[in-house]
Amino acid sequence: MPVTARRTSLSRGVSHTESAANRTFAKHRRPSKSAVPRAAAAVVSVGLAVSGGALVTIAAAPTTASAAALSPAQARGHQTIKSRPLLRKGDSGPTVKFVQRALRLGPDGYYGNTTVVALKKFQLSWGIKVSGTTDHATWGRLTWAAKHKVLYGNKGGVKADLFRAKVLKEAAKLKGTPYRYGGTTTRGFDCSGYTGYVYSKSGKKMPRTSRQQYAATTHISAKAAKPGDLIFFKNGGGSVYHVGIYAGKGLLWHSSKPGTPIQKGKIWTKSVAFGRV
Numbered sequence: 001m002p003v004t005a006r007r008t009s010l011s012r013g014v015s016h017t018e019s020a021a022n023r024t025f026a027k028h029r030r031p032s033k034s035a036v037p038r039a040a041a042a043v044v045s046v047g048l049a050v051s052g053g054a055l056v057t058i059a060a061a062p063t064t065a066s067a068a069a070l071s072p073a074q075a076r077g078h079q080t081i082k083s084r085p086l087l088r089k090g091d092s093g094p095t096v097k098f099v100q101r102a103l104r105l106g107p108d109g110y111y112g113n114t115t116v117v118a119l120k121k122f123q124l125s126w127g128i129k130v131s132g133t134t135d136h137a138t139w140g141r142l143t144w145a146a147k148h149k150v151l152y153g154n155k156g157g158v159k160a161d162l163f164r165a166k167v168l169k170e171a172a173k174l175k176g177t178p179y180r181y182g183g184t185t186t187r188g189f190d191c192s193g194y195t196g197y198v199y200s201k202s203g204k205k206m207p208r209t210s211r212q213q214y215a216a217t218t219h220i221s222a223k224a225a226k227p228g229d230l231i232f233f234k235n236g237g238g239s240v241y242h243v244g245i246y247a248g249k250g251l252l253w254h255s256s257k258p259g260t261p262i263q264k265g266k267i268w269t270k271s272v273a274f275g276r277v
Contacts, residue, residue, distance in 0.1 A: 077109070084139040089116050089132070099134060102146040125152035160276075164228025166202040171245045171253040174198070177262045179255050184208075191243050194255040194262060195230060198245060204277050210243035217275025225274040232273045246274065 070078060077093020079085040087096060089111055096115070097107040103118040116132040123130045126141050134142070145151060150161045174197075180188025184197060192210040199206045206213050214232045225231070227248035232240045244254030247264055255262045 077111070081143070084136060085134070087111055087134040089113070098146075099142065102142050104151060122152065127153070161226075163202060163204070163277075164226055167198055167228040167245060168247065168253075170198045170201045171247075172264075174262050175253075175264070177255070179258050179260055179262075181258070183255075189255045189262065191255050194253075195243050195245060198253075199277065206277070211240045213243055214240045214273070214275055217277055220274050220276050222272070222274060225276075230275040230277075231267070232275060233269065234271045234273060236271075240273075 073091045074093055076085045076087055077091040077096045079093075079095055081095055081098055085095060087099060091111040092109050094109065096111045097109045099111075099119070100107040100109075100115055103115065103122060105114060105118055119134070119138070120130050120132045122128075122142070122145075123132075123138055128137050128141060129135070131138075141153075145153075148162060149165060174186070174189070174194065177186060177194075178188045179190065180193075181190050182193070183189045184193035186197075189197060192206075192208060192213055195210075195213060196206040196208060207216050210232065213230060217230055220229065225246055227246055229246045231244050231246040231252050233242035233244075235241050242254070242256070244252040246252055250267050251264055252267055253262065253264050256265070
């Protein structure tokens with residue numbers, strides 16, 4: 001019993017001493033002035049009365065991992081088209097693909113030699129500084145060209161390309177319209193009535209007959225002909241007997257004969273001539 005009494009007294013004495021020390025420490029402790037950032041690693045502190053009150057600290061290491069940063073060349077290629085980034089050789093990304101599509105290249109997303117050469121040709125045709133990079137002026141013309149499906153510019157060439165594009169659009173609208181001898185309205189067309197109507201809707205008036213239309217055009221070679229130009233068919237004596245609208249790749253839009261509506265068909269003979277207004 002005396003031994004037990006001494007152990008109890010000693011235990012109470014130790015507890016009393018630790019409590020007093022803790023109150024004194026709490027009274028004189030100054031609050032820390034530094035704030036722990038929210039994004040800092042979580043720290044767990046466990047105070048243990050071990051060997052005279054040692055402090056054991058368990059710290060958890062940060063677990064967040066950032067995505068791999070893009071290289072400058074990739075970053076430029078991933079900027080929006082609206083921001084008009086200054087793209088150059090070596091860049092890559094979806095914005096490069098847009099440039100390549102506008103230049104009618106196979107869009108692989110890499111700004112290589114092929115893209116540089118094509119862009120220089122584009123810039124030269126529009127009178128823009130030939131740099132091979134997408135500066136502000138180039139972006140303006142490039143987005144316009146992509147919207148209007150016109151690639152290269154030249155003296156008077158822009159308006160001419162736009163006109164021919166409109167001709168093809170108007171020509172396709174009349175697909176299925178019946179043939180009508182002497183017809184010049186949507187109730188029915190003959191060959192020159194059809195071409196005259198389409199050209200008029202596109203902004204240029206033409207004479208009535210195929211021969212008159214041939215005389216009113218600038219004659220060009222088959223190699224120089226572009227979709228939207230007029231194609232004239234000649235007989236053995238060289239006289240024009242039919243006219244249509246050249247659609248490219250050996251095709252034309254035309255109103256050919258009774259019972260056959262307006263359609264796109266194949267050019268069936270080599271005895272043709274091309275004319276441009």
